[in-house]
Amino acid sequence: MLKGMTLFSFMLSLLVFLLILHNGVHCFGEKKLLKLQQHFQWKQQRDASSCLSQKSRKEKGATILEMKHRENCYGGVEDWNKLLQKRLILDDLRVQSLQARIKNMDSAKTEDVSDTRIPLTSGVEIGTLNYIVTVELGGRNMTVIVDTGSDLTWVQCQPCKSCYDQKEPLFNPSASPSYQTVLCNSSTCQSAFATGNTRNCGNNLTTCNYVVSYGDGSYTRGELAHDHLNLGNTPVDNFVFGCGRNNKGLFGGASGLMGLGQGSISLVSQTSAMFGGFFSYCLPSTQAGASGSLVLGGNSSVYNTSSPISYTRMIPNSQLSTFYFLNLTGVNVGGVTLQDSSFGKAVTIIDSGTVITRLPPTIYKAVKAEFLKQFSGFPTAPAFSILDTCFNLSAYQDVDVPIIKLQFEGNAEMNVDITGVFYFVKTDASQVCLALASLSFKDEIGIIANYQQRNQRVTYDTKESKLGFAQESCSFT
Numbered sequence: 001m002l003k004g005m006t007l008f009s010f011m012l013s014l015l016v017f018l019l020i021l022h023n024g025v026h027c028f029g030e031k032k033l034l035k036l037q038q039h040f041q042w043k044q045q046r047d048a049s050s051c052l053s054q055k056s057r058k059e060k061g062a063t064i065l066e067m068k069h070r071e072n073c074y075g076g077v078e079d080w081n082k083l084l085q086k087r088l089i090l091d092d093l094r095v096q097s098l099q100a101r102i103k104n105m106d107s108a109k110t111e112d113v114s115d116t117r118i119p120l121t122s123g124v125e126i127g128t129l130n131y132i133v134t135v136e137l138g139g140r141n142m143t144v145i146v147d148t149g150s151d152l153t154w155v156q157c158q159p160c161k162s163c164y165d166q167k168e169p170l171f172n173p174s175a176s177p178s179y180q181t182v183l184c185n186s187s188t189c190q191s192a193f194a195t196g197n198t199r200n201c202g203n204n205l206t207t208c209n210y211v212v213s214y215g216d217g218s219y220t221r222g223e224l225a226h227d228h229l230n231l232g233n234t235p236v237d238n239f240v241f242g243c244g245r246n247n248k249g250l251f252g253g254a255s256g257l258m259g260l261g262q263g264s265i266s267l268v269s270q271t272s273a274m275f276g277g278f279f280s281y282c283l284p285s286t287q288a289g290a291s292g293s294l295v296l297g298g299n300s301s302v303y304n305t306s307s308p309i310s311y312t313r314m315i316p317n318s319q320l321s322t323f324y325f326l327n328l329t330g331v332n333v334g335g336v337t338l339q340d341s342s343f344g345k346a347v348t349i350i351d352s353g354t355v356i357t358r359l360p361p362t363i364y365k366a367v368k369a370e371f372l373k374q375f376s377g378f379p380t381a382p383a384f385s386i387l388d389t390c391f392n393l394s395a396y397q398d399v400d401v402p403i404i405k406l407q408f409e410g411n412a413e414m415n416v417d418i419t420g421v422f423y424f425v426k427t428d429a430s431q432v433c434l435a436l437a438s439l440s441f442k443d444e445i446g447i448i449a450n451y452q453q454r455n456q457r458v459t460y461d462t463k464e465s466k467l468g469f470a471q472e473s474c475s476f477t
């Protein structure tokens with residue numbers, strides 16, 4: 001009798017132990033809980049003024065700029081579904097244009113960007129470029145979009161031939177005593193157009209005209225100028241930027257753009273004497289009030305990372321000096337390392353301006369198959385635009401989602417945050433899609449995009465040519 005009881009309780013505890021073990025592996029090793037309700041925050045009223053005048057400060061030799069998602073600027077959006085869907089369509093346009101630009105640069109070095117067809121997109125308020133910071137230019141606060149996929153920093157400028165609506169007053173050159181135009185015959189003008197942008201001085205050699213188009217339908221035209229830039233109390237004299245007199249905009253509300261590419265005219269290059277060509281960011285999610293940071297210079301002691309920074313080499317590309325190229329060597333889905341012959345061979349860039357990560361077709365196929373295997377039993381939903389792996393999760397409170405890790409040369413690893421795995425096409429969760437997409441052709445460029453970089457410290461060291469990743473819950477106070 002006693003022996004029977006002992007055996008029974010032994011079996012029971014073994015069962016309990018096995019259950020705990022199973023659950024432990026299941027929940028902590030490979031999957032993470034996604035609370036679906038937290039995604040319903042778009043129903044809340046947003047305060048459009050919260051997107052103006054992001055804060056900044058200096059700390060331990062670094063300049064830290066508060067960074068927000070532009071969704072915080074959309075006061076009183078009537079149709080979130082439409083906005084969420086349009087963003088994907090625009091994202092596809094941006095990627096097509098990036099691909100064309102990269103392909104043309106590869107075959108012929110001098111490509112006239114002004115010939116790029118600019119699609120008409122009047123009335124569209126949203127763009128794919130999502131993150132904003134505030135800087136002081138010529139003594140005025142200017143809230144600008146951050147883009148690692150382009151070089152030139154620019155603002156909308158008075159007098160304006162054609163400007164989209166912005167929240168702050170237009171930049172007024174005549175109100176800034178330190179403003180100076182860049183002459184067409186200057187070395188600044190010449191070197192600015194070594195890559196990508198088109199130089200056109202017309203008959204009048206006093207100005208250095210530029211055009212930059214972003215492929216999602218946005219462009220800016222104007223002339224180059226110098227003025228005093230202030231980045232969180234770090235002064236930059238004679239900063240070269242674009243005074244944009246004709247701008248078409250998916251820049252919704254922002255006053256312009258900050259170019260963080262690697263080209264000679266980019267902010268990173270122009271400030272390399274003070275920041276050492278070093279910057280990093282933590283891209284916050286779209287939750288109301290969420291903030292992240294753009295850190296210029298300094299060292300890792302200012303970050304709030306919760307894992308060590310793992311580094312990978314930037315792959316040099318002399319013809320495409322703007323972009324940051326990486327060597328994607330693997331993808332891990334829920335603890336399963338995928339095999340594919342494209343790993344280590346496919347050309348990949350990391351970009352803050354593209355929304356959805358694009359993977360070579362065979363890699364995407366493998367990711368999708370493994371994801372579907374592990375995220376099974378949920379009702380499927382139709383594909384939308386570039387996203388083809390969709391579910392109807394409207395009946396669920398929360399779901400266990402396989403963790404996705406992207407691996408890069410040198411054993412660097414980027415853990416995709418739980419908020420970066422699914423894209424909500426519909427706010428009621430009836431169409432929730434795996435937020436990754438396939439490239440159309442295997443010779444296209446892979447893109448590590450901003451949705452997958454959320455809640456991650458991404459460090460760019462352009463002097464040492466290395467890029468780092470660490471987990472961080474973005475914040476700024």
Ligand SMILES: *[C@@H]1O[C@H](CO)[C@@H](O)[C@H](O)[C@H]1NC(C)=O
Nearest residue numbers: 053054055056136139140141
């Ligand atoms: C810019 O914004 C900051 C913070 O919001 C504020 O303290 C500063 O006075 C503003 N500067 C100008 C020139 O308006």
Ligand SMILES: *[C@@H]1O[C@H](CO)[C@@H](O)[C@H](O)[C@H]1NC(C)=O
Nearest residue numbers: 060061062298299300301302
């Ligand atoms: C980071 O910078 C601070 C101040 O500039 C310095 O005291 C600290 O030693 C540096 N830390 C590392 C890891 O280099």
Ligand SMILES: *[C@@H]1O[C@H](CO)[C@@H](O)[C@H](O)[C@H]1NC(C)=O
Nearest residue numbers: 183184185186187204205206
């Ligand atoms: C550029 O042109 C101006 C006149 O438009 C002239 O004064 C100046 O010397 C020229 N500079 C160079 C570097 O050729």
Ligand SMILES: *[C@@H]1O[C@H](CO)[C@@H](O)[C@H](O)[C@H]1NC(C)=O
Nearest residue numbers: 201202203204205206207223
């Ligand atoms: C040409 O230069 C003059 C004076 O330097 C200026 O007033 C005029 O606006 C310029 N024209 C163009 C088309 O830039």
Ligand SMILES: *[C@@H]1O[C@H](CO)[C@@H](O)[C@H](O)[C@H]1NC(C)=O
Nearest residue numbers: 315327328329344345409410
């Ligand atoms: C990428 O890394 C892999 C593994 O280290 C290496 O075999 C491959 O040659 C690298 N590819 C490039 C383009 O450097």
Ligand SMILES: *[C@@H]1O[C@H](CO)[C@@H](O)[C@H](O)[C@H]1NC(C)=O
Nearest residue numbers: 379381392393394395430431
């Ligand atoms: C999604 O699932 C819910 C609950 O299971 C169902 O009521 C609804 O009709 C489904 N929606 C679509 C678009 O299939």
Ligand SMILES: *[C@@H]1O[C@H](CO)[C@@H](O)[C@H](O)[C@H]1NC(C)=O
Nearest residue numbers: 064293302303304475476477
């Ligand atoms: C780190 O977190 C603290 C507290 O939330 C915040 O004040 C600070 O701005 C963060 N630092 C960076 C670099 O994001």
